[in-house]
Each structure stands twice: as structure tokens, then as C-alpha cells.
Amino acid sequence: MNAWTRRTISGSAALSLALLSLTACGSSGSGPGADSIANTTVGLLLPEKSSSTRYEAFDKPLIEKSVASLCTKCTIDYANADNNETTQKMQFDALLEKGVKVILLDPVNAKDTAPWIEAAKAKGAKVVAYDRLASGDVAAYVSFDNARTGELQGNALLDALGPKATDANVVMINGAESDPNAASFKSGAHKSLDGKVKGIVYEQSGEWKPDVAAQKMNDAIHKLGKTGFQAVYVANDGMAASVIETLKAAGIKNVPVGGQDASVDAVQRVLTGEQTYTIYKPYQPETDAAGTIAVLLLKGLDVSSVASSITESNGAHIPSMLLTPIVVTKAKVAVTVIDGGLYTKDEVCTAAFTDACAAAGIQ
Incomplete structure (x- = not known):
């Protein structure tokens, strides 16, 4: 299938x-x-x-x-x-x-x-x-192409880890098991990550629900400890937002977290560095x-x-x-979601994100 x-x-x-x-x-x-x-x-x-x-x-x-x-x-x-x-x-x-x-x-x-x-x-x-x-x-x-989306997510996480990828343990919070797209995202991400990172040390479905994703992230922290993982793959931006807040609450910093959907709040988190990437689907x-x-x-x-x-x-x-989906990182916000017409500069670069936009070269 x-x-x-x-x-x-x-x-x-x-x-x-x-x-x-x-x-x-x-x-x-x-x-x-x-x-x-x-x-x-x-x-x-x-x-x-x-x-x-x-x-x-x-x-x-x-x-x-x-x-x-x-x-x-x-x-x-x-x-x-x-x-x-x-x-x-x-x-x-x-x-x-x-x-x-x-x-x-x-x-x-x-x-x-x-x-x-x-x-x-x-x-x-x-x-x-x-x-x-x-x-x-x-x-x-x-x-x-949903398998390709998952591959891009996995590749973006590897790029964020850089040379540390081979020693990195990764937590995966996938989409709902009732959604065939989620299975494709998952398989694509595994295709990118398997053999390139030390291991997938915790993998659960977040059911496309931010509160469930937060529960799973808390469970991962409890089981693995605060230093037991170095990156988090999250299937979409809504869940990524709750995962990021969970990591903050636990005092965990500098852990790459990605999502998809290019929601405006996710794009803003990418600009501030809270979220590593999102996936833009025009x-x-x-x-x-x-x-x-x-x-x-x-x-x-x-x-x-x-x-x-x-x-x-x-x-x-x-x-x-x-x-075909597109990866959005901080360096690519202007040439993807803004130049692509998804959002205007004013929609992204609100008062709280003026400095982040300037640092990313969004004029």
C-alpha cells in the first residue's frame, strides 16, 4: 500500500x-x-x-x-x-x-x-x-509525497545535529496511527535517521494531539533522563509546540526539535531558534x-x-x-513561506519577532 x-x-x-x-x-x-x-x-x-x-x-x-x-x-x-x-x-x-x-x-x-x-x-x-x-x-x-516529507524531516534533524549525529539518541513523537500519512512520515523519517544516529530510544504516537505529545515527551524524559536524548522528531508543528514547552519546563536546552505544516507560530519559533525546522507544503x-x-x-x-x-x-x-514539500529553516524563511506567498512579512515579523526577522535577513 x-x-x-x-x-x-x-x-x-x-x-x-x-x-x-x-x-x-x-x-x-x-x-x-x-x-x-x-x-x-x-x-x-x-x-x-x-x-x-x-x-x-x-x-x-x-x-x-x-x-x-x-x-x-x-x-x-x-x-x-x-x-x-x-x-x-x-x-x-x-x-x-x-x-x-x-x-x-x-x-x-x-x-x-x-x-x-x-x-x-x-x-x-x-x-x-x-x-x-x-x-x-x-x-x-x-x-x-508523504514519505518524502518524513525523509526531509529526518534529514533536517541530521543537519541540525551535524557531526554529533552518530552519537545522538533520538526521541520520536509520531502522528496518529489511524492516519496513513503518519505512517508514511514515520517510514520516511526512519529511512533518513536509521543508521545515521546512535539510536531511536523512545518512539510513540502523539495522536496529532498536543496534550498527548506533551505526555509522551514527559514520559520519555522520565525514562531516559534529561541527558538521555539529543534530538526530538515530532510529526507536526502543533505537537512540536507542546514538546518544546515540555522541554523548557524540564530545563532541557539545545535539543533540536522539528515539525511540519509551517504554521505561523512554528515559523516564528524557527526564527527564534526554539524550533529547528518545519516543512512547508505549498x-x-x-x-x-x-x-x-x-x-x-x-x-x-x-x-x-x-x-x-x-x-x-x-x-x-x-x-x-x-x-513536493519544502524544508523551512531559519535561513530559508524568507525564500520559502514569505516569497512563496504563504505569509506576508508583517504576519511573521510581529513586534515580538522583529529582531529575529532582522537576524534572519528578512527586511
């Missing part, structure tokens, strides 16, 4: 082809194929909003913008499950009852969605797995891909010709768009 076979076509080229297809069909209701849209609603179900700010701040508004730019008559029916699988199932069922024919699903628990997908197919609806690969016969999958290419695929499916068009890759999952070959 989650083995990728790359095609020669790039993700950006695939999106360009998709946009050409939509233009030919008339995104605002003119041209051949436009009248075939019987239902102009796209369902959007996102998983949570407490551990990561990205879904409400970026994914939702950018997907709404993407769909609207391609289909002026289309609307988004949105719900966030706030990390509750039962809630998300009710939200999914509600969309089916409304007759929604295309659903973008970022599942709380990707392992249990196969019956959901079958229920959708029975009602003539198609499900696109967004950001996390849902189990079941989904119509398409849009995400980042959200707009991902949301544009999701919006493009959703509108193509609404129009009854085949998405396989515009996919940048194929994901193999339980024997199925799923048309996919998998994008």
Missing part, C-alpha cells in the same frame, strides 16, 4: 491539462459538456482544527476559491469533524442525503472509510481522498489540484489523463496528484 509509480508528466503540467479541459467545457456553464452538471455542489470534509491551523486557515478558503474559479455555478458544502470520526461519518452521510455527487474527504480515520465509499458509489457519488488516502475505491487522491497547488479534480468529476470527465502519478492501494490503481 502507498507505493507510488511516477509518470513522466509533472504535477504542474497535469494541472495545466486539467484546466484546459475545463476551459474547453466552459467553466461558467457555456460550451460543450456544461449542461451535464446536474449537481453543482462539492462536498468538503476536513478532519480537525485544534492540532493544526492549516485546514481552516488555508485548505477550506483555497479550495472554495479554486472551485469557484473553474465553475461559477458551483458551491462548497463544508464541514469540519474536529478530530471526531463519528461526527465525520454523520457529515458524510448528510452530504449523500442531500444528493451531493462529488465529495473531497480528508478522513479522521482513513482505515475505516471503505464502507463510506461503497455507500457513496451506491448513490452515484464519487469521493476524492484529499491530503490523506482514504481506504476504499476512491475516484482520485490529492496529497503531498497549499495552493494542493487545493488547486483538489478543486480541479472535483470540477472535472462534476462534469463527468475522466481524471486519469491529468493525474501526475498512480497510487496503488489494496490492488486499486488510483489517479493521483502528489506534490
